[in-house]
Amino acid sequence: MSRLFRSWLRLALLVTLCGPGLAGAVDVYQGTLGKQAVTLVTFQQNRVIRGVYFYDRYRTPIRLKPVFSNNEPNNGIGMDELDAGGLPAARILVFFSGYYKRDATLNGTWTDYRTGKRLPIHMKHVAMLRSDEAWPGATTAVLQAASTERFYFQVPLAKDGGPASAIEVYAKKTGKRVQTLSLPGCRSEDVETVQLAVEQGATQLRVGKRYRCAGVAFAWDEGTGQFESLR
Incomplete structure (x- = not known):
């Protein structure tokens, strides 16, 4: 392999890894876990699946431990639900069936590691996003794993793989959007795009510095009752 070709290959790999836009597949499912409605x-991306879900009644995102796709027999996926300390608390085991769009379903079980309690899971595919296709609309709102006591967050992404341009802030109590924060064309990091930090007693939302993104932060302002941009 020539030195010129090796240099070109390294450059192509760097662009692939660091370039802007979505480089994976987003899927949204809704249904029930036991008798509770969940999303x-x-x-x-690269056969690794990350996930987050919440009970529609409480709207507090729950992280799932990343796994390789189809890590269970018969087209199944097993993922550990993580508690607030990042430790496995329950096991989710689901199986896919049907076409990947409107007819696709997930069925399986949720098992509490501590008590052994098992509940059924039944979900339908309600939205998807690929680099060349979106369904059912032109954008898909990606639930973020980070949340505060009062708010949860979503990042809308376009089907053409464009960079994330906004953070949508929702009230957990009502499920209604209360604020939209603009982003300077930052690369999506799927369910981990928005990060939380506490500085001098104030909660901050952060999107880190990445390719063509200078990074941005917003701090909660008790006076205005909103997240305000930090300049």
Whole structure:
């Protein structure tokens, strides 16, 4: 392999890894876990699946430990639900069936590691996003794993793989959007795009510095009752 070709290959790999835009697949499912309504968002890239879900009644995102796709027999996926300390608390085992769009379903079980309690899972595919296709609309709102006591967050992404341009802030109590924060064309990091930090007693939302993104932060302002940009 020539030195010129090796240099070109390294450059191509760097662009692939660091370039802007979505480089995976987002899927959204809704249904029930036991008798409770739930929403699940998964992001798959290079056969690794990340996930987050919440109970629609409480709207507090719950992280799932990343796994390789189809890590269970018969087209199944097993993922550990993580507690607030990042430790496995329950096991989710689901199986896919049907076409990947409107007819796709997830069925399986949720098992509490501590008590052994098992509940059924039944979900339908309600939205998807690929680099060349979106369904059912032109954008898909990706639930973020980070949340505060009062708010959860979503990042809308376009089907053409464009960079993330906004953070949508929702009230957990009502499920209604209360604020939209603009982003300077930052690369999506799927369910981990938004990070939380506490500085001098104030909660901050952060999107880190990445390719063509200078990084941005917003701090909660008790006076205005909103997140305000930090300049």
